[in-house]
Amino acid sequence: MSDPVLLGISGSLRKEATNRKLLREAARLFGPSNYVEADLNVPLYDGDMEQTHGVPTEVQILAEQIAGADAVIISTPEYNKGPSGVLKNALDWVSRTEGSPWMDKPVAVMSAAAGRAGGERAQAVLRGFMVPFQPRILQGPEVHLAGSGSQFDDNGRLVSEQYEKTLGALMQKLRTELQRR
Helix, strand or coil, X not given: CCCCEEEEEECCCCCCCHHHHHHHHHHHHHCCCEEEEXXXXXXCCCHHHHHHHCCCHHHHHHHHHHHHCCEEEEEECCECCECCHHHHHHHHHHCCCCCCCCCCXXXXXXXXXXXXXXXXXXXXXXXXXXXXXXXXXXXXXXXXXXXXXXXXXXXXXXXXXXHHHHHHHHHHHHHHHHHCC
């Protein structure tokens, strides 16, 4: 059996965002996989643009990555008590594509934020955003990486054994969920 395709989606566009680092750690702890990081640098959703030009190529690529993945991991920052606009915009655009790329897809969500709650509210809101797409969202263990700017070493590895243990348990649960397909 070949390694599963694991798609990582970061709600931050920053190249060195702690949410990207968290996704990479999740992929490492997931174990053997073909890990791909999505690019959410897509235009703002505009119904007039969609009507005139159709779904942008960047959005179609994202939808195809979601559809082609065996499992998806999403990490969101928390901006004003919710997920980033970048992430919400990408979800809105993907909902406009053909098919249902999220349908029955195993998904693990996590968050990394500077605050002491680690993006807990953003993650809760994100889970609500995902309901219409009907993925199989894991219910835990929850990973809310607080004070995320100081949680990684120079190699991008988590410095807290507790966070690594919790993230590892979430990834093991995601791997187990793949077997249910």
